[in-house]
Amino acid sequence: MLAEWHITPDYIANNWTDELLDLMVEKLVERKKQENQATKGKPEYSQPDDVIRQFDNLRTMGSKVKVVKK
Numbered sequence: 001m002l003a004e005w006h007i008t009p010d011y012i013a014n015n016w017t018d019e020l021l022d023l024m025v026e027k028l029v030e031r032k033k034q035e036n037q038a039t040k041g042k043p044e045y046s047q048p049d050d051v052i053r054q055f056d057n058l059r060t061m062g063s064k065v066k067v068v069k070k
Contacts, residue, residue, distance in 0.1 A: 004028070025055040 002009060005024070012021060 021055065 002012075016024075
């Protein structure tokens with residue numbers, strides 16, 4: 001999912017607010033639902049909630065991850 005935005009987890013942790021992350025996840029879920037409806041194929045995710053769970057994990061880790069630059 002981060003590849004879709006062309007950003008890294010440390011960029012999100014350092015530059016995004018919780019509100020922005022919530023908005024981006026909400027819009028991503030909406031777009032995935034629309035893509036799935038348009039193609040009528042097998043969804044990329046077994047359930048739309050999978051996307052939300054993955055980003056909830058990222059959000060939880062965000063405050064615990066330490067970015068070390070070399």
